[in-house]
Amino acid sequence: MLELQDRAQLISELVGLIYDCVLDPEKWVPAVDRIRQALGFSYAILGVYPLPAGTVTLGVASGMSTERLAELTRLGPDIVELWGGDERVRQFPLEEPIVQSVAVPPEALAASSFVTQWAEPQGIVDAIAIGLERNPRMVSTLSFGWHRDAGPLGEAELDSLRLLAPHFRRAIAISQLLELRSMVTADAAAILDSLPFGLFLVDELMSLLHVNPRGAAMLAARDTVQLHNGRIVIEGIGAVIEEAVVFSAHDAARLGRSGGTGFAAFGPQGEPRIVHVLPLKGREAGPGLFRRATAALFITRADDGIELPxxxxxxxxxxxxxxxxxxxxxxxxxxxxxxxxxxxxxxxxxxxxxxxxxxxxxxxxxxxxxxxxxxxxxxxxx
Missing domain, CATH: 1.10.10.10 (Winged helix-like DNA-binding domain superfamily/Winged helix DNA-binding domain)
Structure with a gap:
């Protein structure tokens, strides 16, 4: 059992790995594998699936062979049925680890092909599923397996996943905005300037270091964001954003619980906007522009509006x-x-x-x- 301070340091390290993946998608595989091993799980699977159907945007599997993964894919319908079907799965709260042995009755486990033919032969005695996002455009999920040799699955593992899940969700949301392009091997400035939404690079004091053309147009129109004495100000939620940027500089692990995948804001005519905050300080993969910045602020339209209340x-x-x-x-x-x-x-x-x-x-x-x-x-x- 990790001491509290050691656990906090571990979570901080793992959160950093997750955000590194936004700028360099090739890091998703080692990041997921490191998280799996650090928390003691047998396998881990991260998937991002576009809707209504299409090529998987992101698929990462750790701790299992290609053959086992293929078997698991074939058992997909059985797994959905095991968890109670699509309707019940949609009831599960996002970012919350759902434990198979808690959510599924024992008789259903005993009758499941996934359990009897795939999990039990490998010594897998429990599983955890986490819904990261469900919207009209995509579904993203994170799942883990627990081996009998690891002992009882406890609250420490679940609490760690609760801390990490919001960061997975935020990183995937921002990655979707960037279309999962690697910004390490390309001209970062050109990519930023081509984005169809506002992008603002700021330091810890909210001083503006770089803005793309769309962001400059928003500043000129006083659309959601303004510039006061060289500092970015977002009306209505300025203090919340400033706090998130400070977290980005000193304790990014706290960022996930302070705004989900983004912060709700409004345009000049009340149009719903979302402000995404990506921590940049200390990111290994960051090119020159990013190394000088504490955070990147992405301001987008709320595609589906804000469901009220x-x-x-x-x-x-x-x-x-x-x-x-x-x-x-x-x-x-x-x-x-x-x-x-x-x-x-x-x-x-x-x-x-x-x-x-x-x-x-x-x-x-x-x-x-x-x-x-x-x-x-x-x-x-x-």
Whole structure:
């Protein structure tokens, strides 16, 4: 068992590896393998799948042979059925590790080809699935296997994955913006200038070091972002962005829980925008432009709009995807036991999420939480 300080240092190291992959996609394979080994898992799989169908954007497998991976791919329909089918899988909260032995009844495990023909012969006794993103354009998932020789799967491993999952999600979101192009072997400035959204490189004090043409146009139009005395200012969420940039410089591991994949903002006419923050300080792969910067800010349009009130509610109170999923179910009238069954989580995990929601929103009871959401729903939907 790692000491608390050693664990914090390990998580910080692993978070750095994840963000390195944004600028150099070839690093995804060693990064996923390092994370798998550091946390004691038997195998790890990271996948990004475009919708409705198409070539896999990113596929990384660690800890298994090509033959085993091919067998696993063929068992895909059985695995989905094992976890309760597409509808139930869509109920699982993003970024939350869902443990197979908790979410799946024992009789279903005993009848599953995945378990009897693939997992058990290899000594795999449990698995964890993490949904990173589900939207009309893509699905991304992260999964791990646990070997019987590793002993009991404990909360330490789950907590580590909870810390890492938001960074995987953020890195993949930004990689999608960059179309997973390697910026190490190409002309970084040319790539930045060709991006169809605003890109701003800043130092720790939010001083602007570089802006691409789209970003310059946004500054000129005072669209979401402004320049005051050489510093970038984003109206409404400036303090939040500044905090994220400071985290980028000193403690990037804290960034994942402070904004999900991005921060909600609004354009001059109320158009929804998303501000993505990519930590750059200390990134090994960064070319010259990046080495001088603390963070890269990407400002994009919200492709699907901001779903109100729940997503706006999450943005207002800094709720994680797992926490907002719990809020949705509270508003729907489910009990904690029903939420646990619906989400495939331990009752204690649901309770923890709910207590964090109470703390962040300043309420003490589920009925007060429902009233708070209801009080915001009308104005937010106008």
């Amino acid at each position: 729940h997503k706006a509610f999450a943005a207002l109170y800094g709720l994680t995807p797992a926490e907002i999923r719990v809020v949705e179910l509270v508003v729907a009238g489910l009990t904690q036991r029903e939420m646990s069954q619906r989400l495939g989580l331990q009752a204690s995990t649901v309770k923890t999420h709910l207590l964090r929601v109470f703390e962040k929103t300043g309420v003490r009871r589920q009925v007060d939480l429902v009233r708070l959401v209801a009080s915001l729903a009308g104005p937010l939907q106008l």
